[in-house]
Amino acid sequence: MKFIEGLTSRGGHYSPGVIAGGMLYVSGQLPIDPKTGKIAEGGIREQTKQALANVGRVLAAAGLDPENVVMCHVYISDMGNWDAVNEVYANFFGAHKPARAVVPTRDLHHGALVEIEAIAEMKE
Numbered sequence: 001m002k003f004i005e006g007l008t009s010r011g012g013h014y015s016p017g018v019i020a021g022g023m024l025y026v027s028g029q030l031p032i033d034p035k036t037g038k039i040a041e042g043g044i045r046e047q048t049k050q051a052l053a054n055v056g057r058v059l060a061a062a063g064l065d066p067e068n069v070v071m072c073h074v075y076i077s078d079m080g081n082w083d084a085v086n087e088v089y090a091n092f093f094g095a096h097k098p099a100r101a102v103v104p105t106r107d108l109h110h111g112a113l114v115e116i117e118a119i120a121e122m123k124e
Contacts, residue, residue: 004061017058019122024062026118028075029054030109044081044113048088051116056092059120068120069098075115079104085114 004017004024018025031040031047032054040050055072059065076085082102089100098118108115 004058017062019062022122023070024059024064024068024118024120024122026055026058026120028073028115028117029058030112030115032110032112039110039112044076044078044084045088047113048085048116049092051112051114052089052092055116055118059118062120063123064120066093067096068123069093069096069118070121071099071119072101073117074100074102075105075108076102077105077108077113081113 002019003015004019005015014027016027016029018027029051031050032038033040033050034054034057040046055069056066059068072089074085074089076082085102
């Protein structure tokens with residue numbers, strides 16, 4: 001087992017990513033800008049872009065890219081945002097379509113509107 005560290009300054013007891021059994025497990029990524037430490041401003045589209053960018057940072061730290069992702073869980077605080085989240089998500093992944101669950105939830109940490117976790121297959 002290998003831990004991906006050093007990508008977050010948050011104090012939670014977790015690793016942004018863990019490699020085990022040939023897979024990378026990406027912890028839930030909030031839409032927090034790593035430069036400012038604050039939630040991305042502007043609304044659901046901007047927050048989704050930032051959360052996916054954070055997923056991308058963990059993937060890159062493991063030597064992977066979005067095409068390696070096999071599953072995502074997307075947590076949203078309002079199902080009314082589904083269309084906007086889906087559009088940004090589709091732009092991030094392009095033609096690649098990993099399995100996905102969109103889960104409506106109540107409040108997310110720090111008042112975020114979206115949180116995204118992923119599972120990716122390691123390159124052979």
